[in-house]
Amino acid sequence: MIYNVKFGQSYLFFLLCGLLMFVSCKHDSKPDISNIHLDVKILRFDKELYAGKSKDINQTASILKKKYTNFYDDYIHRMVGNFEYTEQEVMETLYKDQAYTDLTYEVDSVFKTLGSVESELDLAFRYIRHYYPKAKIPNFISFVSGFAVQTPVGDNYMGIGLDMFLGDESKFYKAIVQSVPAYLSRRFSPEYIIPRVTETYAREELFPELDEDRTLISKMIHNGKILYFMDRILEESVPDSVKIGYTGNQVEWCKTFESDIWAFYLQNNLLFETDYQKIQVYLSEGPFTPGLGEKNESAPKLGIWTGWQIVRKYMTENKDVTLQQLMAEQDAQKILNGSKYKPK
Incomplete structure (x- = not known):
């Protein structure tokens, strides 16, 4: 398989929070979204592409290109191939590759249907539409790229790389450990789809970093x-733990040593x-954060975790601040001061 291009993405994720943390994140009750209707569906590009294996490549390429437009071009030329190859050459390479067949078979066995994922996506994006009525809901498209990209965002689409949500015991993840380390692939399970999609959408479409x-x-x-x-x-x-990508032990470590981290x-x-x-060491993925903790037992990206606790504290201390006002506030010092964050 020709797996060259990596789309920008982040892995943030999972486990139970303690009672104090649970209470702090409940700034107020969930809003009523019963009057918001979206009917989110996921287009199964992965199934349609593989179905073309027994058909004429040119005809399959023409059908897929017409239906999937920008996603199709990105998939062929950026995800699994590049511009040195024609779309027919890329597809022919895929169809001849046993790894592609095996991977597609496993994806289909785990995700025979995506009804539950669609329901969860629909619910999450109804909440998004409640807070941001003008938010544009993308077309969701599932695909298999050979672990090239997980949740790409393109022109009017958002992709879901199902081969990166098979479950942490998948035989494929053990085989690619040199390129995708275990501390990342352990999160490649179905329960991470909604958090990863919503996180990527928030970062790329709603709140890009300045x-x-x-x-x-x-x-x-x-x-x-x-x-x-x-x-x-x-x-x-x-x-x-699913939201930020921690193990249960890492969540507990952060809570135990919160004051020491600060x-x-x-x-x-x-x-x-x-x-x-x-x-960057306090913001980047890794098995742990160098310089903190004994025997490499610290959680990674501790700056992100601490920032989360500061924001939660800020919203607890300032109950009149709406979610929209929080997300629009660009003065980090104001949020820090207003949070009165002094962990003990």
Whole structure:
């Protein structure tokens, strides 16, 4: 398979939060969305593409290109191929590759239908439409790319790479551990689809990060707002660990050492640091955060987790602030001060 292009994405995710954290994230009750109707559907490009294996390639390419337009072009030329190959060459390579056949078979066995995913997506995007009535709901398209990309966003579409949600015990993830480490692939399970899709939509379509947000605290707050937004649009049954991508032990570690984590930022003058080489370690994916914790037991991307707690505290302390006002607020210092965040 020709797997070249990687679309920008982030993996943020999962497990039960403690009572205090649970209460803090319930800024108010869920709004009434009974009058909002969307009927979200997912187009099964993965099934239609594979069905063309026994048909004329040119005819299949013509049908898929007409139906899927921009997604089809991105899939052929950016996800599984590149512009050095014709669409027919890319498709012929796919159809001849046993790995593509095997992977598609497993995807189909896990996702015979997507009815439950559609229902959960519909609910989440009804909440989004409640808070942002002008939000444009994309066309959702499922596909298989050989682990090239998980939730790409394109012109009027949002893709769902089903091969990256098969379940953490999938034999394929063990085979690609050198390119996709286990701390990432353990999150490739069906329960992560809705959190990942909504997170990517929030980051790419609603609240893109500003270029001027260069300090660690501004990046912490920005990421914290994204996670708080997810608090508000996802069902309360979705655990914090799924939203941010932690194990249960990592969630517990963060809660146990929350005051120590905060003291570390302060003692090392990190909050207003702008050197990306110095701060990216507190924002990036990894098995742990270097420099914190013993025996590499710390959680990764601790800056994002701390930003989430600051935003939650801010909304608890300022109950008159709406979700829209929070997401529009670009003054990270104002949110930090208003949160009165001083973990003990």
